[in-house]
Amino acid sequence: MMMRTVRIQLAMTTLVLICIGIVMIYSSSAIFALERYKDSSFFLKRHLIFVVLGFLATFMVMSIDYKRLRVFSKPLLITALILLILVLIPGIGKEVAGARRWFRYKFISFQPSEFAGLALVIYLADFISRKEADIRSLTRALMPVLLVLGAICLLLLAQPDLGTTISLATVVFVMLFVAGVDGRYLLGLLTTAAVFFWLLIIKEPYRMRRMTAFLNPWLDPQGSGFQIIQSQIALGSGGILGVGLGQSKQKLFYLPAAHTDFIFSIIGEELGLLGAIAVILLFIIFIRLGIKIIKYSHDRFGFFLALGLLTLLTFKSVVNLGVSCGVFPTKGLPLPFISYGGSSFIFDMISVGLLLNIARVGDSA
Numbered sequence: 031m032m033m034r035t036v037r038i039q040l041a042m043t044t045l046v047l048i049c050i051g052i053v054m055i056y057s058s059s060a061i062f063a064l065e066r067y068k069d070s071s072f073f074l075k076r077h078l079i080f081v082v083l084g085f086l087a088t089f090m091v092m093s094i095d096y097k098r099l100r101v102f103s104k105p106l107l108i109t110a111l112i113l114l115i116l117v118l119i120p121g122i123g124k125e126v127a128g129a130r131r132w133f134r135y136k137f138i139s140f141q142p143s144e145f146a147g148l149a150l151v152i153y154l155a156d157f158i159s160r161k162e163a164d165i166r167s168l169t170r171a172l173m174p175v176l177l178v179l180g181a182i183c184l185l186l187l188a189q190p191d192l193g194t195t196i197s198l199a200t201v202v203f204v205m206l207f208v209a210g211v212d213g214r215y216l217l218g219l220l221t222t223a224a225v226f227f228w229l230l231i232i233k234e235p236y237r238m239r240r241m242t243a244f245l246n247p248w249l250d251p252q253g254s255g256f257q258i259i260q261s262q263i264a265l266g267s268g269g270i271l272g273v274g275l276g277q278s279k280q281k282l283f284y285l286p287a288a289h290t291d292f293i294f295s296i297i298g299e300e301l302g303l304l305g306a307i308a309v310i311l312l313f314i315i316f317i318r319l320g321i322k323i324i325k326y327s328h329d330r331f332g333f334f335l336a337l338g339l340l341t342l343l344t345f346k347s348v349v350n351l352g353v354s355c356g357v358f359p360t361k362g363l364p365l366p367f368i369s370y371g372g373s374s375f376i377f378d379m380i381s382v383g384l385l386l387n388i389a390r391v392g393d394s395a
Contacts, residue, residue: 033326037389040319044367044382047312048081051293051368058281058296059289059370073289073370080372084379091383096391100331103149103156107178110149113142114185131189143194144377146182150198151205151338153178158209159331166212175202176219192230192237193361197349199223201341205334244359257292260285261354265298265306272302289370291362294354309368313347320344323389332388339381 056074063072099106117123117130124134133140154175164170179202186195203223207216231237239254247255264280267273278299281288288296298306320340327333343366350365352358364371366378 033323033389036319036322036326037386040316040323040382040386040389043312043316043319044379047309047316047367050297050309050312051365051370052077052081053275054293054297054300054368055289055370057276057300058278058293060276061282062288065283076372077370077375080375084376087376088379088383088386091380092387092390094387096335096384096387097329097331099152099335100156100159103153106149107153110142110146111181111185114146114182117142118185118188129189129191131191139372141373143186143189143191144373146186147194147198147201147342148339148377148380150178150182151201151342152335154202154205155331155334155338158205158334159329162330165209168212168215172206172211172215172219175206187230190234192227193349193363196227196361197342197345197363200345201338204341205338208337209334240359240361244356247356257286257360258356261292261295262356264292264295265355268299268302268306270303272298272300272305275300287362290364291350291369292354293369294351294365297368298354310351313351317344317347320385323385327388328391332391336385336388339384343378343381 052074055077056071059073060070063074064070066072069075113133117133120130122133123130124132124139126132131141131143133142157175158165161171179199182198183195186192186198203216203220231241236254239250243250243254243258247258249255251259260280264278264285267279273279278288278296280299281296285292285295294306294309297309301308317340320336320343324333324336324340327336346363346366349358349361349363350369353360353363364374367375369375
């Protein structure tokens, strides 16, 4: 009975976040859409299609026994690797702003990295479940996982997509830590990863500019620091109660990606500190309910599947909110359930469907 309540609360929390997203996507994108596409509801219409597809995907994954996913863990992972290779091929993958991350046909786009994240979590949950007796072994447990993670990360970095690479590495680290992998191995892995990612940052000038802008955006207010400055202006302009829904000034071509990566800044401007805190509280409630599902999972696969999915959603949420507030360097991760984005939104909804599925099985066990 308790898990039934958790399921209802998780579903309602997600629904409220989606409704906030629908309203704020239209508010933040209407003028931009009118200017570029001569249709103020251009992004709203597309997002509503994604919402419908997301709900269909949620109901689909809720209708099956999530334990059956264990059979498909390796095929899903192989499919993800193939898609990550195909997206790098000119003529197949779509290049936007120097990054080749999408398959695109007319108004339909698909980002294989989102599928790769889900496939990796399913594979790792199954792997940890099977290797319970060998989980502290370097050769039988840690090395196979690192080989899989390394292959996915190299393909993601080739796009390039450092943000998703860091998010998936974080999820894997958390799952391995909870599984009981030897702390010495994890410490060595963390140190190596930190050095590796730092080398990736200093190697690329645009990444160094982002890091410099994070430390002091006013060094280049019209360049690398522009987004951070405009985001903070939006948040600061909202005050306690906000300037009013639809009344944002920063969305008037000042703040780039206002309906995607920086939608939280528009929420802070239009709905004020109270509106921003309300959104943060909703995510805290979502995370708390997800932890309950993990805690009361009745099998090892369900436990680690829920852990991986919740960690991935939490990481994306925390990073997006942190970037908008200037706590983290600029990184293109959408705010789950709220930001405009097709494949990202749909796979977030699939994650919710799996969490609800795990909670339902736990309730009936």
